[in-house]
Amino acid sequence: MKRKITLKHIARELDVSISTVxxxxxxxxxxxxxxxxxxxxFARLYNYKPNNIAISLKNKRTKNIGVIxxxxxxxxxxxxxxxxxxxxxxxxYNVIVCVSDESFDKEVINMEMLANGxxxxxxxxxxxxxxxxxxxxxxxxxxxxxxxxxxxxxVTDEIRCDKxxxxxxxxxxxxxxRLIRSGRKRIALFTTETYxxxxxxxxxxYRQALEAHGLPVLEELILRLPYQFEEESSSLRFFREQDxxxxxxxxxxFAVRAIRLAQQLGRRVPQDVSFVGFTDGLxxxxxxxxxxxxxxQGELMGQAAAExxxxxxxxxxxxxxxxxxxxxxxxxxxxxxxSTVLS
Amino acid sequence: MKRKITLKHIARELDVSISTVxxxxxxxxxxxxxxxxxxxxFARLYNYKPNNIAISLKNKRTKNIGVIxxxxxxxxxxxxxxxxxxxxxxxxYNVIVCVSDESFDKEVINMEMLANGxxxxxxxxxxxxxxxxxxxxxxxxxxxxxxxxxxxxxVTDEIRCDKxxxxxxxxxxxxxxRLIRSGRKRIALFTTETYxxxxxxxxxxYRQALEAHGLPVLEELILRLPYQFEEESSSLRFFREQDxxxxxxxxxxFAVRAIRLAQQLGRRVPQDVSFVGFTDGLxxxxxxxxxxxxxxQGELMGQAAAExxxxxxxxxxxxxxxxxxxxxxxxxxxxxxxSTVLS
DNA sequence: TATTAACACGAAACCGTTTTCGTAAGGCCG
DNA sequence: CGGCCTTACGAAAACGGTTTCGTGTTAATA
Numbered sequence: 001m002k003r004k005i006t007l008k009h010i011a012r013e014l015d016v017s018i019s020t021v022x023x024x025x026x027x028x029x030x031x032x033x034x035x036x037x038x039x040x041x042f043a044r045l046y047n048y049k050p051n052n053i054a055i056s057l058k059n060k061r062t063k064n065i066g067v068i069x070x071x072x073x074x075x076x077x078x079x080x081x082x083x084x085x086x087x088x089x090x091x092x093y094n095v096i097v098c099v100s101d102e103s104f105d106k107e108v109i110n111m112e113m114l115a116n117g118x119x120x121x122x123x124x125x126x127x128x129x130x131x132x133x134x135x136x137x138x139x140x141x142x143x144x145x146x147x148x149x150x151x152x153x154x155v156t157d158e159i160r161c162d163k164x165x166x167x168x169x170x171x172x173x174x175x176x177x178r179l180i181r182s183g184r185k186r187i188a189l190f191t192t193e194t195y196x197x198x199x200x201x202x203x204x205x206y207r208q209a210l211e212a213h214g215l216p217v218l219e220e221l222i223l224r225l226p227y228q229f230e231e232e233s234s235s236l237r238f239f240r241e242q243d244x245x246x247x248x249x250x251x252x253x254f255a256v257r258a259i260r261l262a263q264q265l266g267r268r269v270p271q272d273v274s275f276v277g278f279t280d281g282l283x284x285x286x287x288x289x290x291x292x293x294x295x296x297q298g299e300l301m302g303q304a305a306a307e308x309x310x311x312x313x314x315x316x317x318x319x320x321x322x323x324x325x326x327x328x329x330x331x332x333x334x335x336x337x338x339s340t341v342l343s
Numbered sequence: 344m345k346r347k348i349t350l351k352h353i354a355r356e357l358d359v360s361i362s363t364v365x366x367x368x369x370x371x372x373x374x375x376x377x378x379x380x381x382x383x384x385f386a387r388l389y390n391y392k393p394n395n396i397a398i399s400l401k402n403k404r405t406k407n408i409g410v411i412x413x414x415x416x417x418x419x420x421x422x423x424x425x426x427x428x429x430x431x432x433x434x435x436y437n438v439i440v441c442v443s444d445e446s447f448d449k450e451v452i453n454m455e456m457l458a459n460g461x462x463x464x465x466x467x468x469x470x471x472x473x474x475x476x477x478x479x480x481x482x483x484x485x486x487x488x489x490x491x492x493x494x495x496x497x498v499t500d501e502i503r504c505d506k507x508x509x510x511x512x513x514x515x516x517x518x519x520x521r522l523i524r525s526g527r528k529r530i531a532l533f534t535t536e537t538y539x540x541x542x543x544x545x546x547x548x549y550r551q552a553l554e555a556h557g558l559p560v561l562e563e564l565i566l567r568l569p570y571q572f573e574e575e576s577s578s579l580r581f582f583r584e585q586d587x588x589x590x591x592x593x594x595x596x597f598a599v600r601a602i603r604l605a606q607q608l609g610r611r612v613p614q615d616v617s618f619v620g621f622t623d624g625l626x627x628x629x630x631x632x633x634x635x636x637x638x639x640q641g642e643l644m645g646q647a648a649a650e651x652x653x654x655x656x657x658x659x660x661x662x663x664x665x666x667x668x669x670x671x672x673x674x675x676x677x678x679x680x681x682s683t684v685l686s
Numbered sequence: 687t688a689t690t691a692a693c694a695c696g697a698a699a700c701c702g703t704t705t706t707c708g709t710a711a712g713g714c715c716g
Numbered sequence: 717c718g719g720c721c722t723t724a725c726g727a728a729a730a731c732g733g734t735t736t737c738g739t740g741t742t743a744a745t746a
Binding site: 006007008018019023026050053054055057058 | 731733734
């Protein structure tokens, strides 16, 4: 086993001091060319690489960023992660991922673990439970310590920090308008039961669109489903009891499941009922009929979040103090597919 | 901004030495109860938490594990990751994720970045390019340094280390037999064009099953598709020119796309053609007809990989040297859904 | 020849811990 | 009263780097 070689080893072997080795490897002016050549050759030969941990301790910079997401087996979050990872990697940063599993406690524990020097900053989307409890002390603690924080998608107004979101309400509004313009009159909304900021905003957009076009907002056409549900009884009942000609769903799973149900009940999609979802994942693309959906452009969000974070991390203290927090809004796009009739 | 407090601060404030503070916080016998109370109270008050980096440097243990996967927007890899993360977190480890993007170079760079002290061990699935080039020097380098390595799913025989895989060939064989038993005679195989170990093994299993049941292996019934393809022309041609009554696909995307195509061409699924895929993702579950598929149990794989790695990491040097490398085979299960006729 | 500047390098502090070892003070015993 | 053992703590080394500052040697200059 070839143990990792350190400056000390090189110094001893070449009979010079550690400082000389360190400087020689950085091509310092202070060191004679002879010595530099000797040291560099030796280092190359034994494949010397400085120890990241030691450097982190010295610089008080880890070149790691912490990402906390509610779930990782989730198309949207993985696309965001991809955007983060790409940008971070290009900037020489590594990414530590923690999954909160939608749990407040796990979110807190993970943050605390990472906040003790492991990372230079956080990028995160709040867990459902955190949003429900409205308790953000763990975030406040971190920002008060001067650790940069960027929130994305699932954000809160309670915390002052950089944020990256889509305009959920606007996207929902446009999606709803798309349905209205194609002649739909009784548009249902399938949303989540648990409290999520984004769901609330999408619902607001839906209501706005209906009102703006003089359509009544019918509460009985709003179906609230558990985030992860097994059987279809409640949606089935909804299909049986309600009369509607289009559905806006706050995610693609709701949409695809609803389409299946509609088809099983003999409704033609999109002729009898048309559907629009959120999140442009594999399901939207490959289900049949394929799903018209709001593309949240996760990769762009991730990249924007990483940009904001790293710029804050690398900023000198003075300018950082200016507290010029940004909220970046990533544009969305409605991707038209077979689940809506082309008007 | 409340800066992080260190042992030194506490020591200065309480007018004791750093060593005393350190020992007092660890409840050492050496320190009087009075002093311990004083120190602990102060530490709690100022929310002292030891600096992870300093501890890592001292212990030569980072409590980080490095995970390198070819892709993260990918159902199977995320389930594996979930398994890793859960187990690792429970054991007090954090996970640094790097995406090789199926590129050899990125894989090498990522490994080198992490190998210089950032992590205690690696869990990885090889990139397609690495498998094609058959170049594993970066892995060898890491293991020679004594850094534990666990390979999963995309593994190689060239490297001696722990491995976690499914029995791909057996799973493919069983899936094929399932089709044969339901009376299918001309079974096609849709596999990847690029060289992947797992695809090769699945193909072998497919061939074995046919031969075992006295069916001819028809090379023209094997379609090799690019890993990520846009348009369907080659599969379309295949559907037009070949005669088959079942298809085994090496992943769920190939399967779902093929099913769509079949339906568009007027074939009934599963009556005229039945399909079996690999990977039990959202697509398999929610497409219509839903897809019969081989569940690779990614979460179990991830957990097994993390178990193996952490046990090696925490093992004392002596026992580690025994070189008792394991290859764990995670059982697969064929999940029967609507794309095959129930026999 | 004395002064000085340039050169090339080393000593030491520092980042924040842990841990070994040394030691001052106090009490007990003979 | 001297020796010894506890008790309770501090000094210092160590982990692996970076960086500031000091210094010995040499060569150029006055």
